[in-house]
Amino acid sequence: MSIEADPPAGAATPAADGTETPAATGAPLVVAEHLTRVFGRGSTAVRAVDDVSFELRRGEITTVVGESGSGKSTLARMLLKLLPVSSGRLVFDGADVTGRTDTTAYWRQVQAVFQDPFSAFNQFFTVRRLLARSRRLLGAELTEQRMLDALEQVGLPAGDVLGRYPHQLSGGQRQRVMIARALLMRPSLLIADEATSMLDASLRATILNVLTDLRDRAGLTILFITHDIGQACYVSDQVLVLSQGRLVEAGPAERVIFDPRHDYTRKLLADVPRLHDAG
Numbered sequence: 001m002s003i004e005a006d007p008p009a010g011a012a013t014p015a016a017d018g019t020e021t022p023a024a025t026g027a028p029l030v031v032a033e034h035l036t037r038v039f040g041r042g043s044t045a046v047r048a049v050d051d052v053s054f055e056l057r058r059g060e061i062t063t064v065v066g067e068s069g070s071g072k073s074t075l076a077r078m079l080l081k082l083l084p085v086s087s088g089r090l091v092f093d094g095a096d097v098t099g100r101t102d103t104t105a106y107w108r109q110v111q112a113v114f115q116d117p118f119s120a121f122n123q124f125f126t127v128r129r130l131l132a133r134s135r136r137l138l139g140a141e142l143t144e145q146r147m148l149d150a151l152e153q154v155g156l157p158a159g160d161v162l163g164r165y166p167h168q169l170s171g172g173q174r175q176r177v178m179i180a181r182a183l184l185m186r187p188s189l190l191i192a193d194e195a196t197s198m199l200d201a202s203l204r205a206t207i208l209n210v211l212t213d214l215r216d217r218a219g220l221t222i223l224f225i226t227h228d229i230g231q232a233c234y235v236s237d238q239v240l241v242l243s244q245g246r247l248v249e250a251g252p253a254e255r256v257i258f259d260p261r262h263d264y265t266r267k268l269l270a271d272v273p274r275l276h277d278a279g
């Protein structure tokens with residue numbers, strides 16, 4: 001299977017001396033090299049993610065798009081260190097984290113929100129209590145002001161939502177609370193795995209706006225995972241197209257969406273007729 005990839009834009013400039021941090025040199029936040037995850041063995045082995053290489057540049061939204069079973073969640077779980085890699089290398093902020101096991105420190109830098117904001121909530125906890133559980137990781141760093149800041153970043157009025165229970169929030173508000181919870185850690189990378197899939201179109205748009213705001217205002221690096229290439233169009237700087245665990249196309253969002261080079265990408269786009277009509 002061929003890979004249609006553009007050369008990386010904004011490539012790292014070499015450090016003038018040995019003291020500069022990866023961020024100062026403009027180096028990518030994440031470098032994935034030949035990442036592979038195999039489930040099972042022998043003739044029944046599934047190569048869920050197969051020799052996938054890419055970079056996540058700081059302050060950009062990268063969308064991973066592919067049909068069900070293409071390996072999106074497996075990729076996300078490897079980046080989150082919820083799943084060991086079978087082979088390949090993962091570099092985060094200049095450090096090789098492939099075999100890193102101290103996930104507590106890692107998870108302060110890499111946070112995630114998932115598809116179903118309802119299941120992640122304890123129904124008997126208010127938003128305040130849910131957020132306060134982050135004290136286990138943050139200790140005294142979790143101040144009231146930090147909670148208010150996180151809610152403000154996702155456009156939720158703290159006075160209004162802190163005392164509410166999950167059933168008193170809309171699906172979009174619940175997902176925004178989950179994003180706020182992730183932001184409490186002040187992460188460098190936010191992984192949004194099908195975070196908009198269970199929302200209707202208008203609520204989906206509010207979440208996509210929250211993500212682009214976080215990129216534009218806070219410079220957050222975001223990995224957005226979706227089966228819907230139409231959504232990639234709204235938010236992404238870079239698009240990675242996965243098919244059967246392989247990266248079949250990668251490049252700037254506009255190029256991939258308006259000048260797709262791989263048949264699989266064209267097929268995904270053909271399922272989004274309104275996109276072409278609008279263009």
Ligand SMILES: Nc1ncnc2c1ncn2[C@@H]1O[C@H](COP(=O)(O)OP(=O)(O)OP(=O)(O)O)[C@@H](O)[C@H]1O
Pocket residue numbers: 039040046047048066067068069070071072073074075227
């Ligand atoms: N724990 C596991 N054991 C065995 N096979 C697995 C496991 N997890 C995932 N797979 C397989 O790996 C492949 C990729 O699955 P994955 O969940 O990453 O795809 P996906 O693109 O996220 O799909 P979806 O959009 O449906 O969540 C599939 O063939 C799946 O059956």
